Amino acid sequence: MKFVSWNVNGFRAVLKKGFPEIFEEMDADFFCLQETKMQLGQADWAPEGYWEYYNCAEKKGYSGTAIFARREPVNVFFGLNGEHDDEGRVITLEYPEFYLVCCYVPNAQDGLKRIDYRMEFEDAMREYLSGLDKVKPVIYCGDLNVAHEEIDLKNPKTNRGSAGFSDEERGKMTELLGAGFTDTFRHFYPEEEGIYSWWSYRFKAREKNAGWRIDYFLVSDRLTDRLESARIHTDIYGSDHCPVSIELNI
Numbered sequence: 378m379k380f381v382s383w384n385v386n387g388f389r390a391v392l393k394k395g396f397p398e399i400f401e402e403m404d405a406d407f408f409c410l411q412e413t414k415m416q417l418g419q420a421d422w423a424p425e426g427y428w429e430y431y432n433c434a435e436k437k438g439y440s441g442t443a444i445f446a447r448r449e450p451v452n453v454f455f456g457l458n459g460e461h462d463d464e465g466r467v468i469t470l471e472y473p474e475f476y477l478v479c480c481y482v483p484n485a486q487d488g489l490k491r492i493d494y495r496m497e498f499e500d501a502m503r504e505y506l507s508g509l510d511k512v513k514p515v516i517y518c519g520d521l522n523v524a525h526e527e528i529d530l531k532n533p534k535t536n537r538g539s540a541g542f543s544d545e546e547r548g549k550m551t552e553l554l555g556a557g558f559t560d561t562f563r564h565f566y567p568e569e570e571g572i573y574s575w576w577s578y579r580f581k582a583r584e585k586n587a588g589w590r591i592d593y594f595l596v597s598d599r600l601t602d603r604l605e606s607a608r609i610h611t612d613i614y615g616s617d618h619c620p621v622s623i624e625l626n627i
Contacts, residue, residue: 384616385411394615414441435463441465453468485522525551610622
């Protein structure tokens, strides 16, 4: 099975930038989106052969997630058990063999103004994923808004302590991986440098490849032997992020 995740930074905008063609070409079984920035019914697009699920923020034009799935799930859950549910950040699809969780993790913002909320969200998400993992394996994907190690961004020294590369955020990623999850890209490419999934729109960052790897697929450790590939599609444009994907024999 092929899984794709992409922060589109506005679904209605990316639909005008070749998204339907990219979607068809990637030919995924599951295509997860973050930062859709829309309300239900605002995107005039329905891919044939897919079930569609949207979780929209109460605030218009903000946050939001979506999943397009070739298989109908046995259950669909929105949010985190009643916590942190007003920003449309989490969708979970349950299948007989696994859970698929799509997430757009909150940004800590400049000056780490939202770091306390970010820490609360991280703890709630780790507890949620660990609970699911006790039932069946989990595939967790999305814009997790953190570069875990120095290898995951172009300029670690000058960005130390910034949102997305603070000790607090990196520590929470370490805790999550330690709770029984594998970073799929690093599973295949433990020392690969210069491969990023997000570039600022400022200072020609993408042209210079001054990026960050903040988009992930994490899987339950017991799924690692079923991983066939993990990719970051740096050649695909349309957003300030590029898609990431895995192929999994499940």
